[in-house]
Amino acid sequence: MATYSVQTRTRASSGFAVFATLAIVLLILLPFFAGRSTIQDMFFILTMLVLAQFWNLLAGYGGLVSIGQQAFVGMGAYAMFGAVILLGVDPVPSILLAGVAALIIAVPTAFFAFRLQGAYFAIGTWVIAEVFRLLVAQWKTLGGGTGTSLPRSATREMWFTDAIKTLFDVKASAARDILAYWLALVLALATIGGIYWLLRTRRGLALAAVRDNTEAAKSIGVDAARMKWVVFLTSAFGTGLAGGLIYMQKVRISPDAAFSVTDWTAYVIFIVVIGGIGTIEGPILGVLIFFALQSLLADFGSWYLMTLGVLAIVIMLIAPRGLWGLISERTGAHLFPIRRRLTGGELDQLED
Amino acid sequence: MIWVDTIVQGILLGGLYALFAAGLSLVFGIMRLVNLAHGDLIVMGAYLILVLVTLLGLPPFVALLFAVPLMFAFGWGLQKFLLNRTLGDDILPPLLVTFGLSIVLQNALLEGFSADSQRLPTDALTTASVAVGPLNLGVMPLLTFASAIAVIIGLNQLFYRTSLGRAFRATSDDAVTASLMGIKPANIFATATGIALVIVAIAALYLGLRSNFDPNVGPARLIYAFEAVIIGGLGSLWGTLVGGIIIGVAQTVGAALNPEWQILSGHLAFLVVLLVRPRGLFPRAHD
Numbered sequence: 001m002a003t004y005s006v007q008t009r010t011r012a013s014s015g016f017a018v019f020a021t022l023a024i025v026l027l028i029l030l031p032f033f034a035g036r037s038t039i040q041d042m043f044f045i046l047t048m049l050v051l052a053q054f055w056n057l058l059a060g061y062g063g064l065v066s067i068g069q070q071a072f073v074g075m076g077a078y079a080m081f082g083a084v085i086l087l088g089v090d091p092v093p094s095i096l097l098a099g100v101a102a103l104i105i106a107v108p109t110a111f112f113a114f115r116l117q118g119a120y121f122a123i124g125t126w127v128i129a130e131v132f133r134l135l136v137a138q139w140k141t142l143g144g145g146t147g148t149s150l151p152r153s154a155t156r157e158m159w160f161t162d163a164i165k166t167l168f169d170v171k172a173s174a175a176r177d178i179l180a181y182w183l184a185l186v187l188a189l190a191t192i193g194g195i196y197w198l199l200r201t202r203r204g205l206a207l208a209a210v211r212d213n214t215e216a217a218k219s220i221g222v223d224a225a226r227m228k229w230v231v232f233l234t235s236a237f238g239t240g241l242a243g244g245l246i247y248m249q250k251v252r253i254s255p256d257a258a259f260s261v262t263d264w265t266a267y268v269i270f271i272v273v274i275g276g277i278g279t280i281e282g283p284i285l286g287v288l289i290f291f292a293l294q295s296l297l298a299d300f301g302s303w304y305l306m307t308l309g310v311l312a313i314v315i316m317l318i319a320p321r322g323l324w325g326l327i328s329e330r331t332g333a334h335l336f337p338i339r340r341r342l343t344g345g346e347l348d349q350l351e352d
Numbered sequence: 353m354i355w356v357d358t359i360v361q362g363i364l365l366g367g368l369y370a371l372f373a374a375g376l377s378l379v380f381g382i383m384r385l386v387n388l389a390h391g392d393l394i395v396m397g398a399y400l401i402l403v404l405v406t407l408l409g410l411p412p413f414v415a416l417l418f419a420v421p422l423m424f425a426f427g428w429g430l431q432k433f434l435l436n437r438t439l440g441d442d443i444l445p446p447l448l449v450t451f452g453l454s455i456v457l458q459n460a461l462l463e464g465f466s467a468d469s470q471r472l473p474t475d476a477l478t479t480a481s482v483a484v485g486p487l488n489l490g491v492m493p494l495l496t497f498a499s500a501i502a503v504i505i506g507l508n509q510l511f512y513r514t515s516l517g518r519a520f521r522a523t524s525d526d527a528v529t530a531s532l533m534g535i536k537p538a539n540i541f542a543t544a545t546g547i548a549l550v551i552v553a554i555a556a557l558y559l560g561l562r563s564n565f566d567p568n569v570g571p572a573r574l575i576y577a578f579e580a581v582i583i584g585g586l587g588s589l590w591g592t593l594v595g596g597i598i599i600g601v602a603q604t605v606g607a608a609l610n611p612e613w614q615i616l617s618g619h620l621a622f623l624v625v626l627l628v629r630p631r632g633l634f635p636r637a638h639d
Contacts, residue, residue, distance in 0.1 A: 065447050067388075112623055115630040116582070118443045119386030123578045124626075127619055130575065134616040145612075261571065266455055273448055302459035309456035316448050317437055 007343050008200065012333040020335075027185055031168065031178045039181045043249060045291050046184035050242040051264060052271040052283035053191045054235035059269075060278035061199070062231035063211050065118075067265050068125025071109065071132045072102040072236045074259035076243030078136055081253055084154045085142065091150065092159040095183070095244040102240020103233060105132065110232045114225075126261065133259035147254025155251060180249035187245060191238055192336075196280055198234075199338045207231065208338075211278075262305070273312045276322025280336040285324050354608075357487055362604035364489070366580075366597030367497030368562065371555040373577035373584075373592045374503050375548035381587055382524045382544045383439060385446050389454040391574030393549060396457055397423055397556025398565050402470055412472045412557060419553045427549030432542040439541070454570065461567035472560035496558045500596070503551055504589045510547075520544060572615075579622040585632025594633060598625070 031039055051069065058064045079101030083094040109128050116124040137145040156172060164175040198204050209217035210224045218224050243264075247253050257263070267290065275286020290308070297304040319326050328334060376390045387393070397419065404415035434453075438445035480491045511517040519540050522530040527537040559565055559573070579599050584591025599618045606617025625633070 059444070063443075065444065067451070112626055115626055119388075119447055120578070120582065122388070122447055123386070123575065124582075126571075127575055127579065127622065131616065131619045131623070134619070138612065262455075266451070269448065269451060273452075277444065302462040306456050306459040306463070309452040309454075309459070313434075313449050313452040313456070316445050316452070317434075320442075320445060 005343055006340050008337045008340055010332075010334050010337050012331075013335055013337045016335040024189065028182075031181065036170075036174050036177060039177050041291070043177065043181045043184050045287055046181070046188040047242050047246050048267065048271060048290065049188050049283060049287045050184070050191050051239060051268045052275075052287055053188075053195055053280070054238040054242075055265075055268045056272045056277060056280075056283050057195055057198075058231055058235045060272065060282075061204075061207050061211055062228060062235075063214075064228060064232060065122045066113075066125040067122045067261065067269075068109070068113075068127075068129035069235075069239050069268065070259045070261050070264040071125070071129035072106065072239035073243035073246070073264040074129070074136065074255065075105050075132055076102045076240030077247035077253055077258045078139075078142060079240070080244035080247060081142055081148065081150065084150055085148070088154075090157075090159050091154055091248045092179075092183070095241060095248060098244025099237045099241035102243065103237045106233050106236030109236070110229060114228065114232075129259060129261070133255050136259070137255040143254070145255060147252065147257070149252045150248075177249065180245065183245055183248075187241060192280060192284075196336050196338070199280075203227070203230070204338065266305075267308075270308045270312045272322075274308075274315055274322060276324030276328075278321065279324050279328070280338075281328070281334075282322050282324040285327075286322070289323070355605075358604050358608045359601055360487055360489065361493070362601030363597050364493035364497045364600070365604060366593070366600030367493070367500035368555070368558055369576045369580045369596030369599050370500040370593040371496065371503060371551065371558060371596075372573050373580040373596060374500070374507065374589065375551040375555070376574075376577045377581050377584075377587075377589060377592050378507065378548045378551070379545055380581070382520050383541050385435060385439065386450070387435075387548075388447065388450040388574065389457055389570075390552070390577060391572065392454045392457040392461075392570035393552050394556050394559060394573050395565055395567060395570040396461060397549075397553045398472070398560040399461060399465055399470070401553070401557055401560055402472060405472060411475070412561060416553060416557045419556075420550050423549040423553040424546040427552075428542045428546035430549075431545035432538065435545065436538050436541055454574075458567050458570060465567060467566055467568070469564040469566040470560070471564050472557070474561060478561055492558075492562055496562070499554060499558065500593060503554060504593060507551075507589055516543070576618070579618065582632055583622060583625045585635035587636035588632075588634040591632060591634035591636075 027042075030042065034042075051073070055066070055069055058066055058069075076098035080091065080094040080098040083089040083097045084091050089097070109125065112128060113121055113124045136142070142148055155176065158176065158179070160179050161172055161175045164170075164178050165172060168175065168178065170178070199207070206217065206222045207227050209220070209222050210227050214224050243258070247258065271286035271290045272283050273286075274289055275284065276282025293307065293311075294304065297307060315322055321329070372391075372394060375393075376387065379385050379387055379390075400419050400422065401412060401415045404410055404418050405412055408415070408418075410418070434449065435446065438449045478492050481488045482491060482494070483489075509517075511520060519530070519535050522533065523535060523537050523540045530540075531537055576596075576599055580592050580595035583595030583598050584593070598621055602621035603614050603618040607614035609617075
């Protein structure tokens with residue numbers, strides 16, 4: 001009697017797991033052999049990857065296209081600055097507060113934005129992000145519209161920087177970059193791992209069901225409204241953490257920069273669309289392409305953004321599942337498999 | 353008295369926002385497409401008029417007559433060759449394509465015209481004002497408001513009095529059945545976007561005459577237009593005018609209290625309406 005079993009693992013994913021472990025070890029050790037500019041580039045790539053993964057969770061899995069993620073980056077960053085400047089907390093633990101602050105403002109944001117559907121939801125989140133930007137610009141103790149910097153005393157005595165300074169024998173500013181890089185690496189790995197875990201749980205299955213057909217999912221008992229809240233709040237929290245971390249490394253903040261729709265939402269959307277929306281692999285591929293394009297076209301100013309925009313339009317029209325979608329269609333490869341496949345029993349004989 | 357003046361200025365400003373919003377509302381009403389590049393198209397229209405004014409030495413209102421067919425053609429082509437491909441059940445393609453278009457337009461304008469702010473040349477008429485009782489009203493704001501009303505009346509006439517309007521309504525209700533009756537939805541959509549861009553050109557004229565503009569002001573115009581549409585209720589053009597007026601009054605009253613609060617109070621008025629009347633003040637459509 002043949003037995004059936006449900007599998008998610010594929011041959012490619014098992015091979016990839018070995019490769020990924022090696023890559024992670026390499027990335028942890030990177031500061032020992034890479035220069036400061038490489039570390040800064042990698043920090044940028046990793047933080048953009050985190051933002052992209054969370055936007056992808058929202059739009060690709062939750063069907064919630066937000067153009068207001070800059071609200072959570074900005075609010076997270078300002079909460080981090082507020083904790084350091086007003087309460088005297090160390091910047092490193094303040095990053096956690098950044099996530100919490102983003103989570104807190106996500107509740108009223110969702111309350112308003114969920115009254116709008118589809119495209120109107122998108123612009124609604126944008127309006128709310130503008131409201132937060134304008135409100136923060138009124139906050140005079142944190143520099144109002146012109147912004148402020150982290151006090152030197154806070155950045156000098158930041159946790160772990162002394163240890164990193166002695167370990168690598170570098171200046172305090174370089175040590176801060178290495179610290180930020182490691183934190184970004186931890187955040188990126190936790191994000192990818194966490195989203196992968198979420199998608200493989202019952203809740204992830206419910207999410208995919210809601211995305212594919214809301215009415216059908218509801219009819220078999222999935223609480224679609226609750227899934228929207230879970231996804232929205234999760235991604236606000238993660239985006240807020242990334243915001244706090246990004247501005248811990250930047251050290252200087254202003255409302256226009258921290259709540260920039262181009263930097264924290266447009267780029268992120270392009271990364272996800274080009275890489276492949278609705279997959280975990282897509283944003284990883286997308287951020288690498290994004291970085292390569294930026295390095296190539298950085299000197300051409302606005303041509304760079306135009307290229308990204310045109311590329312995103314073309315991809316959306318001819319390959320809506322992005323470059324990773326094309327690759328996995330051709331090769332059948334899934335590095336982070338979430339699809340449950342029935343194997344064994346008579347199915348195996350059918351395949352032959 | 354100063355408050356009456358502030359409120360009247362706000363009402364007239366609302367006419368400008370209704371002009372921004374009418375094109376957005378038209379396109380959404382017919383094909384359920386929200387064009388995130390709408391604000392940038394208004395700014396593009398303003399630059400087009402500026403180019404016509406500078407190159408041909410035309411007064412802005414005459415330049416508008418030249419801009420109208422160009423904008424219609426641009427809108428027709430945009431819809432026919434790009435946006436029609438994105439229509440369907442999935443909401444992602446139209447959103448992401450028009451968002452990409454918005455970024456492309458902004459940066460193309462930045463490349464072509466630099467980030468310097470521009471203004472259309474004004475003459476005696478545009479800076480004149482008339483005394484209405486104790487109030488001094490600018491001719492320009494009055495003209496804007498009158499144009500908004502004219503555009504709304506014109507659109508309503510088009511919808512309910514012409515065969516094109518009947519085709520618009522039929523396609524909006526059920527594109528497949530309409531196509532059985534010999535209507536080509538793809539062309540109807542293209543014509544609708546063409547007309548929307550004609551309204552955009554009119555809005556662009558007043559934008560350029562009344563304030564400075566630069567390539568980056570598009571998204572804010574989109575947001576005002578969107579707020580006016582939502583406050584008014586989807587599908588109601590007169591509602592959109594009321595929505596524009598509410599945003600306009602909120603902004604001028606906010607600015608009178610504290611200049612830094614101008615934009616913020618407009619957004620807050622929008623959120624209040626969203627809180628108490630999620631479907632807008634005069635809802636008609638069911639989606």
